[in-house]
Amino acid sequence: MSIERMVMRFAGSVVIASVLLGYFVSPWWLLLTLFVGANLLQSSFTGFCPLAMILRRFGLKSGCAFRE
Numbered sequence: 001m002s003i004e005r006m007v008m009r010f011a012g013s014v015v016i017a018s019v020l021l022g023y024f025v026s027p028w029w030l031l032l033t034l035f036v037g038a039n040l041l042q043s044s045f046t047g048f049c050p051l052a053m054i055l056r057r058f059g060l061k062s063g064c065a066f067r068e
Helices: 003-024 027-046 050-057
Strands: none
Touching: 003 027, 003 050
């Protein structure tokens, strides 16, 4: 498992969870979706991802996220 795939898996899970919480609990949970989207966007420009730094410390290796 590569860092890139783990970041995508985590971000997707958080987005799904926050949308469900926003629908069933409170619309304020949609702010979490906004935060995840903004973090992904800034990461695409800067290359800085806090989750990737944490996963690297746990020993995961960078890899090719998409194979052709």
